[in-house]
Amino acid sequence: MSLRAFDWIAKHAEARPRSPAVHDLLSNREYTYADMHDRVERCALFLHERCGVGKGDRIALLMHNSSDMVELIFACWRLGAICVPMNWRLAVPEIAYILGDCKPKAVVYTPEFEESAKAALGQYGGEAMLVDAADGDPCLYESGLRAAYGNIPIIDHDMEDPWVILYTSGTTGRPKGAMITYAMQLFNAINCAVHMEITMSSRGVTVLPLFHVGGLCVYLSPILHAGGSNIIMDQFEAEEMLRLMTDRSLGLTHMLGVPTNYLFISQLPAFKDAQIDHLQSVGVGGAAPPLALLETYAAKGVMMEHAWGMTETSSIGTTIPKHMALEKLGSCGLPVVHVETKIVDEDGNDLPPESVGELLIRGPTVTAGYWQLPEATAQAFLPGGWFKTGDAARMDADGYYYIVDRWKDMFISGGENVYPAEIENALYRLNGVAECAVIGVPDQKWGEVGRAFIVADASAGLTEDRVIDHCRDQLANYKAPKSVRFLDELPHNATGKVTKHMLPRD
Ligand code: AMP
Numbered sequence: 001m002s003l004r005a006f007d008w009i010a011k012h013a014e015a016r017p018r019s020p021a022v023h024d025l026l027s028n029r030e031y032t033y034a035d036m037h038d039r040v041e042r043c044a045l046f047l048h049e050r051c052g053v054g055k056g057d058r059i060a061l062l063m064h065n066s067s068d069m070v071e072l073i074f075a076c077w078r079l080g081a082i083c084v085p086m087n088w089r090l091a092v093p094e095i096a097y098i099l100g101d102c103k104p105k106a107v108v109y110t111p112e113f114e115e116s117a118k119a120a121l122g123q124y125g126g127e128a129m130l131v132d133a134a135d136g137d138p139c140l141y142e143s144g145l146r147a148a149y150g151n152i153p154i155i156d157h158d159m160e161d162p163w164v165i166l167y168t169s170g171t172t173g174r175p176k177g178a179m180i181t182y183a184m185q186l187f188n189a190i191n192c193a194v195h196m197e198i199t200m201s202s203r204g205v206t207v208l209p210l211f212h213v214g215g216l217c218v219y220l221s222p223i224l225h226a227g228g229s230n231i232i233m234d235q236f237e238a239e240e241m242l243r244l245m246t247d248r249s250l251g252l253t254h255m256l257g258v259p260t261n262y263l264f265i266s267q268l269p270a271f272k273d274a275q276i277d278h279l280q281s282v283g284v285g286g287a288a289p290p291l292a293l294l295e296t297y298a299a300k301g302v303m304m305e306h307a308w309g310m311t312e313t314s315s316i317g318t319t320i321p322k323h324m325a326l327e328k329l330g331s332c333g334l335p336v337v338h339v340e341t342k343i344v345d346e347d348g349n350d351l352p353p354e355s356v357g358e359l360l361i362r363g364p365t366v367t368a369g370y371w372q373l374p375e376a377t378a379q380a381f382l383p384g385g386w387f388k389t390g391d392a393a394r395m396d397a398d399g400y401y402y403i404v405d406r407w408k409d410m411f412i413s414g415g416e417n418v419y420p421a422e423i424e425n426a427l428y429r430l431n432g433v434a435e436c437a438v439i440g441v442p443d444q445k446w447g448e449v450g451r452a453f454i455v456a457d458a459s460a461g462l463t464e465d466r467v468i469d470h471c472r473d474q475l476a477n478y479k480a481p482k483s484v485r486f487l488d489e490l491p492h493n494a495t496g497k498v499t500k501h502m503l504p505r506d
Contacts, residue, residue, distance in 0.1 A: 003159040005182030007078055009021070010037055012227040015227070016227060019227060020229040021035070022230055026135075031067060033227070040074045041152065042145040042146075044076075046148045047059060047076075048079055050129070051105055052129075053106060054080070054081065055080035055155055057079075057081045057082070057104070058081070058082045058102045058103060059081055059082070059105060061109075062095065062116065063110040064110065064235055065215060067232055073085065077163055079152065083164045084167075085209075085216070087167065093120075096124040100126065101371065102177060103128075106129040106130075106131055107131065108131040108133050110133050110134055114132060117130060160183055160368065161181060164180040164216065165180070166211065166212065166311050168311050176373055178311045178367045178370060184365050184366070184367070186225070188217050188314045189225035192217075192219055193222055193225070195316070195319050195336055196222075196281040197281070198222050198223055198254065200226050201253070202219070202226060203228060203230070203252050204252075205230070205241075206232050207235075207241060207257060209494050213313075213314055217314050218283060218315045231244065231252070238268055241261065241265055245265075245276045246274050246276060254279075255279065256284070256307075258287055259290065260435065261496050262284060263293055266296050276297075276300055277300060282302050284305070284306050285306065285309055287498070289306055290428035291330050291429075294330070303323070304325060305320060306333065307333065308359075313366055314366075314367065318334055318401050319333045320333030324400070328398075330402060330425075331396070331402050332402065338363050338365065340362050341360065342360050342386070343357040343358065344360055348383075353397045354395075356417075357392070358389065358390070358407065359401070359403070360382065360386040362387060367387070391407070392405050404419045404421065404422075405422075411440020413440070413446045414446045414478055418478065423452065423475065423480070423481060427452060427454065427467070427471065429474070430470045433455075433456060434455045434457055435454075436452055437453045438452050439453075439500050450479065451482070451483045452471075452484045453487055454486050454487070455487055456486055
């Protein structure tokens with residue numbers, strides 16, 4: 001059955017034109033649904049009339065989060081075009097690769113990315129209109145919106161059509177473009193609404209990048225689906241984030257961050273006396289949150305909603321009910337209402353509770369596949385439509401899931417599987433460890449052994465021996481790291497996750 005994808009912003013503009021929709025924090029622009037509808041319409045007209053964009057054409061974006069970016073993404077929806085928000089941390093050849101892969105009709109960029117956008121387009125060598133977008137400046141984007149005039153072609157939307165392509169980080173091999181369809185977004189909006197109680201009164205803050213599912217799909221699009229409002233931060237900044245969390249006059253209800261975001265917030269001096277227990281949904285995911293972090297927030301009356309998800313699942317696949325957050329500390333919860341999950345061994349056989357295996361997921365929020373990569377798409381699924389997540393996980397006897405680690409982060413020491421996340425959890429219980437990451441490094445005797453990278457509070461006077469002794473007290477000996485390196489900071493990607501492949505192995 002072919003179903004139509006309705007335009008959420010247009011619908012809310014009709015019913016509640018004066019309700020707030022989007023607040024761009026950096027430029028302090030606030031738009032109601034009527035404003036947003038008008039800007040999305042003009043943006044769609046501009047893209048259609050000036051850039052020749054029509055149904056199925058791609059539009060690439062290179063910019064930090066902004067309300068402009070939100071309207072560009074929803075203008076694509078209105079045109080039936082496919083939006084490709086690109087990771088602004090990428091180097092020119094990587095951007096050129098994505099442009100070559102998706103072949104956009106237009107590339108929209110903000111001034112800080114002008115050089116990269118132009119250089120990447122040059123390297124790619126294809127034809128695409130370059131559109132500069134800058135808040136308030138007489139840029140092509142803003143003047144184009146002002147001058148937009150005409151009729152948007154009537155689009156025959158189908159729920160199964162792609163709306164967005166999100167490129168996976170590609171830490172191994174080339175990035176792949178995961179297609180996010182209208183149906184996936186609708187079911188994601190329903191999943192989030194059900195589990196995080198999203199309504200037209202919800203007010204979210206979007207702090208993760210909009211080129212990532214964490215920014216776009218949790219909770220920006222579910223809140224826009226419900227007719228609520230979103231504050232858009234251009235990038236994560238701990239102090240500003242804490243200000244938003246504590247300022248009750250803003251009426252903030254929902255937020256999602258990766259563990260490092262919350263870690264950095266908790267290390268601010270102002271956090272000690274900050275009151276944040278009025279926040280309705282404080283979501284954490286994208287990487288394993290240390291148990292000590294969940295406890296720190298719980299002590300402030302905030303039961304974090306620990307969720308698991310990935311680009312290919314267009315956001316959350318499992319989440320913990322708040323009332324179980326302490327009882328099942330560290331669990332990423334149960335599968336959300338419109339997905340199924342299970343754990344299998346390497347031959348794809350179902351595993352009983354408490355066994356560690358690969359997490360599989362299926363349901364309407366799972367990607368339709370990778371852009372123009374039918375083979376990679378086929379390899380990503382097992383028979384029956386089960387998507388292979390590449391995550392090592394276990395389920396307890398009550399059906400609650402625990403992410404043990406990425407399979408590829410696991411290392412083998414003396415024949416034993418070691419999951420770095422478990423060691424990191426132990427390290428976060430050591431006073432003075434501000435941030436840490438553990439990887440496996442080659443070792444003549446054991447094959448591989450753990451190495452801990454630690455950002456330490458100078459005042460704690462941590463030494464390698466103290467760190468190793470602490471781990472030996474907490475963990476089996478073979479899991480304790482054999483070496484420790486102290487760093488000023490850990491490498492992070494633009495979403496805020498630690499990029500372990502950038503840590504030295506020699
Ligand atoms: P991405 O596609 O960039 O969103 O990355 C998805 C990956 O992040 C997953 O496959 C997991 O390895 C990891 N991840 C997401 N949520 C969690 C979580 N709650 N705990 C541990 N790892 C997570």
